[in-house]
Amino acid sequence: MRKIIVDTDPGHDDIMAILTALAHPNELELLSFCTVAGNQTLDKVTNNILKIEDYLDIDIPVFKGCDHPLVKQNQPQPAAHGESGMDGPLLPGPVRKAETISAVEYYKQVLSKEDKLTIVALAPLTNLGTLLKQAPEVREHIEEVVLMGGALQGGNINKYAEFNIWHDPEAAKILFDSGIKVTVAPLEVCYAGGILLKETERFDREGKVSKLVKDLFDFYCRYAIDRGWDSTAVFDLIPILYLLKEDLFTKKTGHIDVLLDGEDTQGQTLFSECEGAHTVLIDADREGCMKIFFDAIDGLDERFR
Ligand code: BDR
Numbered sequence: 127m128r129k130i131i132v133d134t135d136p137g138h139d140d141i142m143a144i145l146t147a148l149a150h151p152n153e154l155e156l157l158s159f160c161t162v163a164g165n166q167t168l169d170k171v172t173n174n175i176l177k178i179e180d181y182l183d184i185d186i187p188v189f190k191g192c193d194h195p196l197v198k199q200n201q202p203q204p205a206a207h208g209e210s211g212m213d214g215p216l217l218p219g220p221v222r223k224a225e226t227i228s229a230v231e232y233y234k235q236v237l238s239k240e241d242k243l244t245i246v247a248l249a250p251l252t253n254l255g256t257l258l259k260q261a262p263e264v265r266e267h268i269e270e271v272v273l274m275g276g277a278l279q280g281g282n283i284n285k286y287a288e289f290n291i292w293h294d295p296e297a298a299k300i301l302f303d304s305g306i307k308v309t310v311a312p313l314e315v316c317y318a319g320g321i322l323l324k325e326t327e328r329f330d331r332e333g334k335v336s337k338l339v340k341d342l343f344d345f346y347c348r349y350a351i352d353r354g355w356d357s358t359a360v361f362d363l364i365p366i367l368y369l370l371k372e373d374l375f376t377k378k379t380g381h382i383d384v385l386l387d388g389e390d391t392q393g394q395t396l397f398s399e400c401e402g403a404h405t406v407l408i409d410a411d412r413e414g415c416m417k418i419f420f421d422a423i424d425g426l427d428e429r430f431r
């Protein structure tokens with residue numbers, strides 16, 4: 127059983143990942159959510175996770191994190207995630223509220239009490255960069271950071287960079303230079319482990335969680351449909367699937383460096399194979415990935431009626 131904290135900017139794919147984690151309480155103990163500005167503003171993404179908690183009637187503490195990157199300005203992505211950051215489902219609220227201490231303070235407190243925590247980072251790394259700047263000693267208490275971010279070939283936000291790393295490259299560099307064990311799901315493995323658009327039709331059926339997932343995909347898939355693709359990556363799902371079933375993935379060990387500047391290269395991740403602290407997921411068993419995801423949503427339909 128791994129204890130995990132999910133650092134997130136929901137985000138359609140963030141929610142798919144979180145749902146899949148929730149479906150596996152015997153493997154993953156989800157302690158809390160820490161939100162961060164990324165896909166949308168901090169207030170919007172925090173509201174989004176609270177709305178999901180209201181919808182499912184669950185209580186997992188939510189800590190609001192950093193509202194802008196360490197150096198750059200916020201650059202929300204309404205084309206990918208809508209004005210709310212989670213367009214599609216029409217959810218009221220939220221009624222639930224975030225905790226009163228910040229995500230960075232929470233990390234300091236929980237990491238001083240708990241050993242061996244895994245942080246699953248599905249968003250820009252501003253919270254972790256800030257934490258490591260303020261309290262570098264906490265790294266001893268982090269078992270691993272498993273994150274969605276980076277690209278080996280081409281980017282999705284500039285020529286070479288992936289959005290999460292590009293949004294706060296300085297924070298990403300602090301994490302990658304920290305010596306903490308980091309496992310990375312870059313764009314390519316997320317494409318390899320993606321969902322066929324026709325497979326998303328399976329969620330058009332009875333079931334409270336299926337309905338939510340259908341409404342999320344209805345908006346999220348537009349990006350792929352507009353480009354004539356027949357599948358889409360569910361980016362943030364991959365780190366959770368990796369934690370649930372490592373052998374779905376091939377991987378390499380080495381070191382990742384982050385470029386901080388350049389129109390085409392800001393946020394680019396350069397991977398060199400060596401005996402480093404970083405593991406990069408290279409390829410995925412797509413059908414195996416989707417089986418876990420589909421079974422997770424089926425199980426949640428049974429649990430949340
Ligand atoms: C990443 O950026 C966000 O839009 C997604 O939620 C994911 O974390 C993909 O580049």
Ligand code: CA
Nearest residue numbers: 137140248249
């Ligand atoms: Ca995300």
